[in-house]
Amino acid sequence: MKKILPVLALFISAFSLAQTPCVNGVAGGYPCDGIDFLSRLSLNDLGASSGNDSWGWTDPQDGKEYAIMGLSNGAAFVDISDPVNPVYLGKLPTHTDSSTWRDIKVYNNYAFVVSEASGHGMQVFDLTRLRSVANPPATFSEDAYYGGFGHCHNIVINEETGYAYAVGTSSFGGGPHFVNIQDPLNPVAAGGFSGDNYCHDAQVVMYDGPDADYAGREILFGSNEDRVSIVDVTDKANPQGISNGFYGSVEYTHQGWLTEDKRYFIIGDELDESSFGFNTRTIIFDVSDLDNPFVHFEYEGDTEAIDHNGYVVGNDFYLSSYRAGLRIIDISDIENGNMSETKYFDTYPNNDSANFDGAWSVYPYFASGNIVISDIDRGLFIVRDHLLGLNDNSVSNFAIAPNPAKNFVTISSKAEPISQVEIFNVLGQKVMDQNFEASLSENINISNLQAGMYVMKINAATTKRLLID
Incomplete structure (x- = not known):
């Protein structure tokens, strides 16, 4: 474990540390560096055979935090306001069949759930129901349903506009399928875009980046199997492809996220490690000119593990890296082509090889500093940055x-x-x-x-x- 500067040590000593701090490279039996272990709910606890995606919701009424985890047979809801003693509140069962793939996003206190299960469509669940679960775990029912598509790989939501973008469906050639969710209980089809290959995942933003030509436009950044696809989706009836970004040794362009200044798009290729023998490779695109994206540089990590989902918070890139678990990478000097891993928590201690086990996704956006990791094999983990491993027993107050x-x-x-x-x-x-x-x-x-x-x-x-x- 890296040494902590004296001023940092003084900072930490001023507060109580988390339940199981990372000491000498281990927390709760899991390899770590700078990340403390708070708790875990196993797949058995959650009544499922495998795990997949994760997201989160903070109740605006009282600040309580909830983790949402995709499972083989549904979506689980967990009260993590006491992160050391999480409460499994219940599950929204799959709409049709079980599936390896399930994805969840949140808008306006509702969860929107999709799956690769045949005929699944989009489930809508009112998250405020979690405030009063009498005898957990409960079996929940969906509050609304959208059947404009069947199977779906992923769902993206732009919370600023109230539109969902279902990707990887059988509609629009696998391109984004637009749904107006401004009234969450009455989702309405709003068109789609079929002009640029199958879309596996995406991020959609109201653009306020460096390219003045697109200021105030709603822009989709898609990870489309062999390319980055940039699309103007402001006019849902007439979306316009802007450009493509390509890179070398492409195998499967999986998922990406913008830096907060929207100058760079950080993507992962899910199959390049196993196909080409790279260590965990991340490709950084310069998208400061949306008409001409290009590879700024590539970053390789310290392990052979396959990268999956990554998200940006300030100057940190939180990467779920399958068998290598959660990796936190400093991107403060990304402009000069420099990135460096600063912390990690490995949910799959066996090894870091290029296989499909371990950490599927991570949710790093809770105000408390709690971080959720959803693991395919071991369930739901709650961890926290060592520097923020503070006693927060009254988080809901x-x-x-x-x-x-x-x-x-x-x-x-x-x-x-x-x-x-x-x-x-x-x-x-x-x-x-x-x-x-x-x-x-x-x-x-x-x-x-x-x-x-x-x-x-x-x-x-x-x-x-x-x-x-």
């Missing part, structure tokens, strides 16, 4: 919004009055300390703080992660 924030952030409480708020940077330095007259809501000016990750401590007890854009 306070809600923070927005998060990420820019100039102001509001802290609200349903019961416990807010008397003090402290903010620390990642070096453990206190950058803000404010006292209040014990109110239930406070609006805090953070405009003087630089963009990055911080830890907010409320009433000298509860800790939250705060991201500043």
Whole structure:
């Protein structure tokens, strides 16, 4: 395990560590570096034979956090507000048959679930039902259903516009199938795009990146088997292909995610490690000119494992890397062609070979700093960055919004009055300390703080992660 700088050690000592800290390269029997182990629910606990995708939901009413995990036979919902003692609340069974593939995304307090199972379509589940589960685990029913397609490999949602993009269906040649979900209980078909090969996965954003030609447009970045596909989907009735990005030694362009400045698109090829013998390879595209994407550089990790799903939070790239587990890669110097692994938690201790076992996906967007890993063989893991391994037993008492924030952030409480708020940077330095007259809501000016990750401590007890854009 890497040595911790003295100032970091002081920072950590100020708080209680997580349940099983990463010490000498091990946490809870799993290899690690800088990531603490909080808890695990096995496949047996979840009543399934295999696991797949994962996502998360934070209840805006009380700030409680919930993990959602795709399983062979449905989607599981887990209360992780106490991450050391997660509560399996229940399962939404598959709409038709069991399947190796299931995918979930969230919009406006609803979960949208698709699967490769024949005739499955899209299930809609009201997540607010999780607030009052009397005798968990419950067997849930779907609240709405969309049958405009049958099997589906993946679902993408642009939360800013209220549109879902189902990819890998039998419609539109496997290209994105548009669904208006602005009224979640009444999904409406909205067209599709068939102009550029089968789409395996995608990210859709309201574009505010460096290419002024597309400012304010809704842009889809697709991982389309042998290429990156960039499509303007603003006009659902007339989507326009913009460009393709190609790279060498292509085997299966699987999934990608934009950096937060939208200058780079980081993708993984799912079969290149086994076909060409690379160590875990990540391809970084420069997409600053959407009409002319090109390979900026390639990064190879330290193991032979196959990469699967990756997501960006600030200057970190969270990569689920099958048999190598979760890998966190520093992308702060991506402009100069430099990336480096800084932390990991290996959910598959046996080996790091190029096979399809271990970590399928990761969800790193909880404000608490809790990270969810869904493992094909071992179920649901909850882990946390060692530097954020803080005692957060009252995580449900306070809600923070927005998060990420820019100039102001509001802290609200349903019961416990807010008397003090402290903010620390990642070096453990206190950058803000404010006292209040014990109110239930406070609006805090953070405009003087630089963009990055911080830890907010409320009433000298509860800790939250705060991201500043």
